[in-house]
Amino acid sequence: MQEIINIFIRSVFIDNMIFAFFIGMCSYLAVSKTVKTSIGLGVAVIFVQIITVPINYLLLEYIMKPGALSWMSDSFKDVDLSFLSFMVYIATIAAMTQLVEMIIEKFSPALYNSLGIFLPLIAVNCAILAGSLFMEQREYKNMGEVLSWGLGSGVGWMLAIVSLAAVREKLKYNKIPAPLRGIGITFIITGLMGIAFMSFLGIKV
Amino acid sequence: MSLLNSKNFKLLANPLNLDNPVTVQILGICSALAVTTKLKPAIVMGLSVIVVTAFSNLVISIMRNSIPPRIRIIVQLVVVASMVILVDQLLRAFVYDVSKQLSVYVGLIITNCIIMGRLEAFAMGNKPWPSFMDGIGNGIGYSIILIVVAFIRELFGSGAIMGYQVVPQSFYDAGYINNGMMIMPTMALVLVGVIIWIQRSFNKELIEKE
Numbered sequence: 001m002q003e004i005i006n007i008f009i010r011s012v013f014i015d016n017m018i019f020a021f022f023i024g025m026c027s028y029l030a031v032s033k034t035v036k037t038s039i040g041l042g043v044a045v046i047f048v049q050i051i052t053v054p055i056n057y058l059l060l061e062y063i064m065k066p067g068a069l070s071w072m073s074d075s076f077k078d079v080d081l082s083f084l085s086f087m088v089y090i091a092t093i094a095a096m097t098q099l100v101e102m103i104i105e106k107f108s109p110a111l112y113n114s115l116g117i118f119l120p121l122i123a124v125n126c127a128i129l130a131g132s133l134f135m136e137q138r139e140y141k142n143m144g145e146v147l148s149w150g151l152g153s154g155v156g157w158m159l160a161i162v163s164l165a166a167v168r169e170k171l172k173y174n175k176i177p178a179p180l181r182g183i184g185i186t187f188i189i190t191g192l193m194g195i196a197f198m199s200f201l202g203i204k205v
Numbered sequence: 206m207s208l209l210n211s212k213n214f215k216l217l218a219n220p221l222n223l224d225n226p227v228t229v230q231i232l233g234i235c236s237a238l239a240v241t242t243k244l245k246p247a248i249v250m251g252l253s254v255i256v257v258t259a260f261s262n263l264v265i266s267i268m269r270n271s272i273p274p275r276i277r278i279i280v281q282l283v284v285v286a287s288m289v290i291l292v293d294q295l296l297r298a299f300v301y302d303v304s305k306q307l308s309v310y311v312g313l314i315i316t317n318c319i320i321m322g323r324l325e326a327f328a329m330g331n332k333p334w335p336s337f338m339d340g341i342g343n344g345i346g347y348s349i350i351l352i353v354v355a356f357i358r359e360l361f362g363s364g365a366i367m368g369y370q371v372v373p374q375s376f377y378d379a380g381y382i383n384n385g386m387m388i389m390p391t392m393a394l395v396l397v398g399v400i401i402w403i404q405r406s407f408n409k410e411l412i413e414k415e
Contacts, residue, residue, distance in 0.1 A: 019390075019391065020390060021235075021239055021390070022234065022235050022236075022237075022238040022239045022390065022393070022394075023235050023239075023313070024235065025234035025235045025238070026231070026232060026233070026234055026235065026318040029231055029234065030231065083290060083293075083294060084290075085312075086286050086289055086290055086293070086312050086315055087283065087286040087287065087290060089312075090282050090283075090286050090315050090316070091279070091282070091283070091286075094278065094279045094282055095279075123278060123282070125316065126235045126236075126313050126316040126317070126318075128316075129312065129313060129315060129316045130235075130309055130313055133309040133312045133313070134309060137309060177402070178405075178412050179401075179402050179403075179404075179405035179406040179411075179412055180398070180401070180402045180405070181412060181413045182413035183231055183401060183413070184398050184401040184402050184405065185398070186398075187394050187395070187397050187398030187401065188394070188395050188398035188399075190391075190394050191391045191392065191393075191394035191395035191398065192391075192395075194389075194390065194391030194394060195389070195391050198389065198391065
């Protein structure tokens with residue numbers, strides 16, 4: 001249990017997707033103009049993350065790992081399909097976002113209206129794919145750890161985008177050198193926020 | 206038909222400056238920043254992206270008339286993913302240490318917005334050869350930014366270029382210290398911000414309206 005909480009805290013603050021690995025920057029920079037839309041995208045990312053990461057974990061564990069197919073028959077125990085992982089992960093993600101979109105549209109039109117436009121964007125959000133790739137690289141041991149990593153990385157991403165959006169809303173009233181206006185200053189602000197987040201590095205969990 | 210007439214050359218040259226994927230189109234930032242602490246991984250990453258953009262542009266452009274529009278994203282992702290698997294296996298076979306350093310970022314080329322962006326914006330509506338040129342041009346534009354950022358970070362962060370020490374020992378004896386900030390991931394963001402600043406002060410038309 002303690003391990004699971006540790007993974008959650010690590011993934012939100014210390015290994016934050018944006019500030020420690022720069023993952024999911026494209027939509028982070030593009031959709032952070034207002035707080036409201038960034039909350040929508042953040043929630044959608046968390047949502048997709050806690051669905052796709054565990055599914056990809058199961059696929060990795062029972063189909064793609066070296067020897068993972070031995071539950072089918074002993075003759076498969078030398079099969080190593082791990083080179084397929086990129087393709088399988090991205091297919092799961094694309095299929096899942098499509099499925100989630102359809103389910104939400106059917107059962108909760110209100111949620112669909114607020115999240116709907118973001119869901120197709122998410123299929124190509126690096127943060128989602130990276131969630132699965134890091135899950136493979138860090139070799140999480142059981143479902144609890146995997147879920148906690150999925151949730152934590154999504155929450156960390158949302159935290160980052162909402163705080164940047166809050167800064168950018170205030171930025172409108174400031175006088176910025178013309179060539180730096182818009183995207184230039186956003187980069188520098190993100191850099192400064194990253195430096196602030198580095199203060200979490202000292203935490204031992 | 207000449208393969209390198211002025212129109213095709215423009216496709217190749219525009220992304221280098223006025224239409225640069227990183228600083229102007231703001232695509233593909235994720236990997237641009239994370240692999241730039243050292244020059245060598247940055248160059249390898251740049252080359253991989255050039256190969257993947259060029260060839261996936263080419264393949265999608267050849268198939269463009271037979272892809273049903275509703276499922277085009279999945280088709281594009283599958284094509285890109287197979288290109289990336291090829292590149293990843295090649296890197297593991299020939300430059301294993303760099304491939305370890307790049308870790309998940311090779312896989313992330315799949316969702317690199319440069320590739321999807323170019324496929325959607327260009328390859329879906331143009332003939333194979335111009336799409337191929339566009340892919341190469343954008344790949345090179347991306348690599349240039351990567352190499353500039355990596356050069357600055359490696360020079361000031363560890364006093365070396367391509368792993369060779371260039372800041373002489375006598376400097377360190379005299380009290381020169383490597384700037385540890387440059388190694389930190391966040392400095393890459395600030396550096397790209399500064400590059401954008403410099404580029405836009407030379408090209409006034411790129412400045413955003415208030």
